[in-house]
Amino acid sequence: MNDKPLLLDDLRRARPLVQVITNYVSMDLAANALLAIGAAPAMIHAPEEAAEFAAIADALVVNIGTISKTFFEGMLGAAEAARAAGKPWVLDPVGAGATRYRNAAIEALLALKPSIIRGNASEIMAVARIAGLNADQAAPKGVDSQHEAGAAKGAALALAQNLSCVVAVTGAVDLVTDGTRVTRIANGSELMTRVTACGCALSAVVGAFAAVTPDRFAAAVAALEAYAIAGDIAAEASAGPGSFRVAFIDRLASLQGAEILERSKAYGA
Numbered sequence: 379m380n381d382k383p384l385l386l387d388d389l390r391r392a393r394p395l396v397q398v399i400t401n402y403v404s405m406d407l408a409a410n411a412l413l414a415i416g417a418a419p420a421m422i423h424a425p426e427e428a429a430e431f432a433a434i435a436d437a438l439v440v441n442i443g444t445i446s447k448t449f450f451e452g453m454l455g456a457a458e459a460a461r462a463a464g465k466p467w468v469l470d471p472v473g474a475g476a477t478r479y480r481n482a483a484i485e486a487l488l489a490l491k492p493s494i495i496r497g498n499a500s501e502i503m504a505v506a507r508i509a510g511l512n513a514d515q516a517a518p519k520g521v522d523s524q525h526e527a528g529a530a531k532g533a534a535l536a537l538a539q540n541l542s543c544v545v546a547v548t549g550a551v552d553l554v555t556d557g558t559r560v561t562r563i564a565n566g567s568e569l570m571t572r573v574t575a576c577g578c579a580l581s582a583v584v585g586a587f588a589a590v591t592p593d594r595f596a597a598a599v600a601a602l603e604a605y606a607i608a609g610d611i612a613a614e615a616s617a618g619p620g621s622f623r624v625a626f627i628d629r630l631a632s633l634q635g636a637e638i639l640e641r642s643k644a645y646g647a
């Protein structure tokens with residue numbers, strides 16, 4: 379039996395508390411996506427309290443989109459505390475490869491062993507390069523991907539194997555790997571690339587799923603699948619990016635296990 383819809387049900391029953399240290403652009407959408415899917419968001423990043431809160435939260439999500447010295451201090455403290463407490467933590471390496479500062483921050487965060495890394499293909503290739511793997515890829519230009527997710531398969535496998543984590547690469551067809559298994563998910567709408575922070579909010583949702591199962595691979599697959607299917611359904615009733623953003627939050631909230639079973643385009647490869 380397919381257990382993915384059950385993870386969504388588990389999430390809604392547990393209503394996990396997810397601490398999100400994210401960029402200014404995405405704070406609103408990420409918090410609303412978490413509420414809609416059934417989790418409790420807490421956007422807490424100050425270095426004075428981020429680590430203390432990470433010990434209370436069920437999962438932590440760290441997103442470097444608008445990183446600064448203060449944010450970075452909070453991220454390091456919270457990631458260290460989450461790791462020490464055995465809580466899952468998700469890294470979204472927004473804009474990886476773009477600047478030396480961003481790359482150094484990623485290198486320091488990788489040393490704290492993220493449970494799951496979620497990024498677009500260009501970012502995952504850059505993270506692999508920062509980790510000393512797959513050094514032959516061209517640098518990305520900004521926060522949007524220059525590549526299809528499939529192009530990052532080698533980088534994702536190498537990262538997952540070397541860091542003992544799960545890597546989720548998003549794009550038209552998402553790819554999730556734990557270094558051995560690979561699942562692709564062909565759901566989702568192109569409109570998701572025209573609403574800023576859709577990827578950041580997805581990383582927050584990945585944290586919520588990781589809070590309700592010790593199986594990081596299953597958590598990432600279930601999160602990406604639910605998110606992309608909500609995107610499919612929302613796109614059917616949207617005239618453009620503005621109305622899509624509203625419909626998408628509604629569809630995350632109304633999403634049912636039966637819809638996931640019916641619409642899933644997940645396959646092993």
Ligand SMILES: Nc1ncnc2c1ncn2[C@@H]1O[C@H](COP(=O)(O)OP(=O)(O)O)[C@@H](O)[C@H]1O
Pocket residue numbers: 497498499521522523548549550551552565566567568569570571575576577578580602605606609
């Ligand atoms: N071309 C596309 N067609 C359908 N869905 C997409 C496409 N590109 C991205 N998505 C979906 O949008 C969401 C965010 O992914 P992505 O745009 O890759 O993240 P980011 O915003 O971090 O670059 C994911 O659910 C992904 O499946």
Ligand SMILES: Cc1ncsc1CCOP(=O)(O)O
Pocket residue numbers: 401403404443444472521573574575576577578579
């Ligand atoms: C535009 C932008 N600039 C810095 S962070 C950010 C948001 C990126 O969001 P996403 O990666 O989800 O597209």
Ligand SMILES: [Mg+2]
Pocket residue numbers: 472473497498521577578
């Ligand atoms: Mg992103």
